[in-house]
Amino acid sequence: MLFESLRDWQSRRRRFSEEWEFHRDQMAAELRASGLRQSEVRKIVRRRLGRKSRWRRAALKEIGGDWRALLRCYRPSRCPSPWVAPAWLALALVILFVCNPLRWQMLSSFISEPGDYVPIRKMLVIPADFARLIWGTLLISAAMWLARTGRGLRISLYALLLLVLLAALGVFLWIAAIQASIAIKWPSDLLEGSILLGFFFAYFWASLLTAKRWRADVASRCPVCLKRLRFAMTRGRSCDVLVHPLELESICLEGHGALREDYWSSRFQPSAGFWKDLAASGSE
Numbered sequence: 001m002l003f004e005s006l007r008d009w010q011s012r013r014r015r016f017s018e019e020w021e022f023h024r025d026q027m028a029a030e031l032r033a034s035g036l037r038q039s040e041v042r043k044i045v046r047r048r049l050g051r052k053s054r055w056r057r058a059a060l061k062e063i064g065g066d067w068r069a070l071l072r073c074y075r076p077s078r079c080p081s082p083w084v085a086p087a088w089l090a091l092a093l094v095i096l097f098v099c100n101p102l103r104w105q106m107l108s109s110f111i112s113e114p115g116d117y118v119p120i121r122k123m124l125v126i127p128a129d130f131a132r133l134i135w136g137t138l139l140i141s142a143a144m145w146l147a148r149t150g151r152g153l154r155i156s157l158y159a160l161l162l163l164v165l166l167a168a169l170g171v172f173l174w175i176a177a178i179q180a181s182i183a184i185k186w187p188s189d190l191l192e193g194s195i196l197l198g199f200f201f202a203y204f205w206a207s208l209l210t211a212k213r214w215r216a217d218v219a220s221r222c223p224v225c226l227k228r229l230r231f232a233m234t235r236g237r238s239c240d241v242l243v244h245p246l247e248l249e250s251i252c253l254e255g256h257g258a259l260r261e262d263y264w265s266s267r268f269q270p271s272a273g274f275w276k277d278l279a280a281s282g283s284e
Contacts, residue, residue, distance in 0.1 A: 231250065
């Protein structure tokens, strides 16, 4: 699934080249049929069509063969493959590590902790206890939530892998931010302390929002194929809580079942013959 979008994007780029060559050859054939010489034909074709690069950018944008279209295909929210999000996170980790001039200090800070107390500007290992505490707490809470919901081993392992990558990226970003703060020559200690304090609060809330988004993403996936559930349908009434509560039902396009969510619970009902049952009910 990861390479289908890439093959489709490459076929669109080839389509532009093939159509350009087709129209160029057709025009050249018509001009040669009128009795013109080959040199004259090339000049007229070049004058009428212009350069290929002149129209390439606009044409590829129109048919979805430019680089923006490729990035849109691999957005985690649009790509059907569940492994796009882990791939993007792993790529972000590699880029953050490679592009950091103090990459080995980042790696040692990620693995170990600083020893005796020294001023932060003289530390060889950046303290990352605050980031480890936040993401460690989130990992423990996520494991408890997955064990309580009981949606299956496969979706639990996938969710933990995704959160571990998010935690690693979060700790790397923390270390990179502290390294940047050390490298900057602040005009006063008060300004440096205020910015670092604001960064601590922003990092804390960003971590919580990331964990919330992770939970919503995991809850919207099929526990069998790990793909996103589609065709959400609302049932019930919002004013009723006990008799006919508002319920949201989403189905797996592979036919593995349906997810039903209401005020009180969220449960996935598996169905081995989902499409067969749907076809049978439609024929009746």
